[in-house]
Amino acid sequence: MAFLTTVISLSSISLLLSVLIILAEIRLNNYGDCTLDINDNDRVLTVKGGASLLATLSEQGIFIPSACGGKATCGLCKVRVIEGAGPLLPTEEPYLSEQERKEGYRLSCQVKVKQNLKLFIPEDLFNIRAYQTKITQIDQLTHDIKGLRLSLIEPESIRFKAGQYVQLYTRPYGNVKEKVFRAYSMASVPSDSKAIELIVRRVPEGICTTFVHEELKVGDTVQVSGPFGDFYLRGNANNLIFIAGGSGLAPIRSLILDIIEKDLPYQMTFFFGAVTRKDLYYLDYFEDLSNKHSRFHFVPALSSPAAEDSWSGETGLITDVVARHLDTDSDYEAYLCGSPGMINACLNVLNAKGITEDRIFYDKF
Ligand SMILES: Cc1cc2nc3c(=O)[nH]c(=O)nc-3n(C[C@H](O)[C@H](O)[C@H](O)COP(=O)(O)OP(=O)(O)OC[C@H]3O[C@@H](n4cnc5c(N)ncnc54)[C@H](O)[C@@H]3O)c2cc1C
Known part of the structure; x- marks a missing residue:
């Protein structure tokens, strides 16, 4: 009996405390x-x-x-x-x-x-706007990377600089009760102003990338806001170097396509690094581009090609590949996008080749 009375008393006290905490929270969080x-x-x-x-x-x-x-x-x-x-x-x-x-x-x-x-x-x-969009295409680019095309509904078009990004908003799904937003770089050209293309690599347990990879379907409406960012062309050198890994290809694609479309007179070399063949995508696309445009050179590289890859292209860490291709006395400007590790390693190589910090631009993600 004494035991039962103790249990009931303790339960009542803890119930009372919980109610008090909830009331205090409501009061404290009500800032009017x-x-x-x-x-x-x-x-x-x-x-x-x-x-x-x-x-x-x-x-x-x-x-x-x-x-x-x-x-x-x-x-x-x-x-x-x-x-x-x-x-x-x-x-x-x-x-x-x-x-x-x-x-x-x-x-x-x-x-x-x-x-x-x-x-x-x-x-x-204040010029940054929210856009309602509709997913019109989803492509599986690699085992963990998807390409999305979003048609703009309201407003109907967007102005941005090649290399910039938008924030993409999820909707609640599964155990994720709130909408979140994350940054994704535009992979398309600014002249294609009624739609945007994004490239999203899946992050294990990631809220937004799981939403994109598992929940998002063609025909869904999605909110984005933008454009943001200062990763855009400065163009103060004759030779432009682009280096990307994984989904870092997105803003680089936009920059390269924009330069080609505007017929700007730069020599361009794009180094695209991955571990094995299954991590590379858009290979035919960029090879085709380099065949059509003499000022554009494409250098895909694998750090550890698998035997079944039958890879005949460049092999080695992207830093070594870049180092092999660059002269020390040329007039370069560099644009990098990929993981922090890749970018930091490339910065060292570029500096060693005499490219000063003010000529190197990057987005790390
Ligand atoms: C300027 C900018 C542009 C970007 N553009 C792109 C783009 O074009 N394509 C693209 O795929 N991503 C891009 N990102 C990254 C993107 O914004 C998200 O951070 C990423 O997609 C993970 O979001 P998430 O909600 O799925 O993961 P979260 O729920 O935010 O993270 C879940 C867990 O994964 C870890 N994590 C987060 N990101 C990574 C990562 N990249 N690698 C390994 N672990 C991680 C976190 O530390 C956390 O523990 C960009 C980032 C920046 C800053």
Whole structure:
């Protein structure tokens, strides 16, 4: 009997505590309406408090660049907040330089809107729009890479620079209860303005890539926002080097096709690296392009070709292949896209060949 009384008492106490915690959470998270004063009274928005600044701005149609969708892992969503953001969080510290901290920069995904805020947003970000799109084509490019074509519904067309990216929004599926967004580079040319093409490599357990690879079907509608990013052509040298691995081919394809379409007078060499033949795609496509355009050269390379690959092309790490092809005295500009490991290794090779940092551009993912 005494045991039963103890169990009932403990259960009642824990129930009471749970109710108190829930009530406290509701009270604490209810920040009411807050004001966002943007660019010195240029735009003043009244918003509901409680969400991150990144999400709150996105709700208001102001899209801040972000690749990770709010997990504080990409560091792209910096915004200058001069009042109301609260203290800097440990999650923000790795992404902000001393100077940025002094100027009030914060990761907008980590700042929660709890009170009135004063902030500054670069004017060109106001041109970024949300687009409703329809999936019109899905291609299985390799065992873990899919190509998507999205037709724009509203607005009907998009303006972007070759090399830029969009944020793609998922819808809730399976155990994923909220929509998320991630960055994907446009693989198509800007002149094809009524559609965009994306190349998405599956990441094991990845929320967005599992959605794309398993849930998304032709005919589905999908939201994207953009364009974002500063990975676009500068064109200050005669020879352009492009280096890609995996889905990093996406923005490189857009850049190369745009240059060819505009008949710009650059010599171009595209190094596309993979481990085995099953990781390469668009081989015929780029070989065909190099046969048709004398200024474009294509160098696919495998680091560990399998016996059954019957590979007769370049073999070795992409860094070694690049090193073999480059002279030290030529006038180069380089565009790299792929994993952080590949890019860091290539930077060393390019530097050793005398290509200075201001002539090397990259997107790591
Ligand atoms: C500017 C930019 C452009 C990009 N363009 C493309 C593109 O064109 N095509 C493309 O496929 N991707 C691209 N990405 C990467 C993309 O934004 C996502 O990060 C990626 O698709 C994983 O998303 P997810 O939601 O599936 O994984 P998440 O749910 O975000 O991650 C799940 C887990 O996988 C890990 N993880 C995340 N990304 C990777 C990765 N790449 N490799 C290994 N592990 C990882 C995470 O650390 C986490 O533990 C781009 C990124 C940036 C910054």
